[in-house]
Amino acid sequence: xxxxxxxxxxxxxxxxxxxxxxxxxxxxxxxxxxxxxxxxxxxxxxxxxxxxxxxxxxxxxxxxxxxxxxxxxxxxxxxxxxxxxxxxxxxxxxxxxxxxxxxxxxxxxxxxxxxxxxxxxxxxxxxxxxxxxxxxxxxxxxxxxxxxxxxxxxxxxxxxxxxxxxxxxxxxxxxxxxxxxxxxxxxxxxxxxxxxxxxxxxxxxxxxxxxxxxxxxxxxxxxxxxxxxxxxxxxxxxxxxxxxxxxxxxxxxxxxxxxxxxxxxxxxxxxxxxxxxxxxxxxxxxxxxxxxxxxxxxxxxxxxxxxxxxxxxxxxxxxxxxxxx
Numbered sequence: 001x002x003x004x005x006x007x008x009x010x011x012x013x014x015x016x017x018x019x020x021x022x023x024x025x026x027x028x029x030x031x032x033x034x035x036x037x038x039x040x041x042x043x044x045x046x047x048x049x050x051x052x053x054x055x056x057x058x059x060x061x062x063x064x065x066x067x068x069x070x071x072x073x074x075x076x077x078x079x080x081x082x083x084x085x086x087x088x089x090x091x092x093x094x095x096x097x098x099x100x101x102x103x104x105x106x107x108x109x110x111x112x113x114x115x116x117x118x119x120x121x122x123x124x125x126x127x128x129x130x131x132x133x134x135x136x137x138x139x140x141x142x143x144x145x146x147x148x149x150x151x152x153x154x155x156x157x158x159x160x161x162x163x164x165x166x167x168x169x170x171x172x173x174x175x176x177x178x179x180x181x182x183x184x185x186x187x188x189x190x191x192x193x194x195x196x197x198x199x200x201x202x203x204x205x206x207x208x209x210x211x212x213x214x215x216x217x218x219x220x221x222x223x224x225x226x227x228x229x230x231x232x233x234x235x236x237x238x239x240x241x242x243x244x245x246x247x248x249x250x251x252x253x254x255x256x257x258x259x260x261x262x263x264x265x266x267x268x269x270x271x272x273x274x275x276x277x278x279x280x281x282x283x284x285x286x287x288x289x290x291x292x293x294x295x296x297x298x299x300x301x302x303x304x305x306x307x308x309x310x311x312x313x314x315x316x317x318x319x320x321x322x323x324x325x
Contacts (some may be wrong), residue, residue: 004308010313013065014058016036025076033073036064036065042116043069043117045119047075047127048074048123049122052081052243053241054081055079060072062317067325076088086236104135117143118143119143129261130257133264133275139264142268144285174208177193190209190243191247192292194209207243209248210211216278218309249322272298277303298319300312
């Protein structure tokens, strides 16, 4: 999908990759990557959300194709990367935050890039922070959207009942696959179903999990966004990978990504946050802003979580335009 038509006046035009391939990342993982824009331009790597959602062609459009060398890749287990987490024998053991950080660094080295801008939204913001804190000398700038750091109260807000105060109707559908006696620990209850080998068990659970998330991302309902993620294979990979990460707290100590921001304070950065983001509420972006006042903090007052919302898209393009030279 090349992106919603309402973004045509905000983002850059559609472009096609000039190169693509697979990174042999070890552990049997083949990570799809592509490059578009100007081969001699400023390198930028796009870190998609989820984890487990994969990239889309319209993600290239946040960057001036005459000025940027745009690198997109599908994180382990999703998109065009293999093995896909929807496969019956999918093994999540080799899919952790630190595997992904290593993949990003291996990709940078394989592409011969000295430093690059790191652009990440939602889960991609957590991955951007983790990568930059491990490899600050490889990062020229950071652009974050919909900040998420996998602290326990962030997960509990969205997956254990807090956000039901805003979306009680959609919450009922999220609860539906889970028996009443298991609803005190919903992430764990979903884990049991998502890891069940029987498609009659894991597919309905995956679709319910994914529909809940996709239907709450935007300030105004976006049925196309929901439909794009809720076919069985896509939903199973997305839900399994997300749930796997959340069961383990992202393999992060509580508060790590905000506590360790000192490692990246000297890197130019922009934080873009929707005021009415229900998925990753502004409380987390605010905590990051307080810990990292050097980063520009942009609140979009008429937006939720999604990068496809006009105010969010406009602010992200402004950030990449600013850093283009």
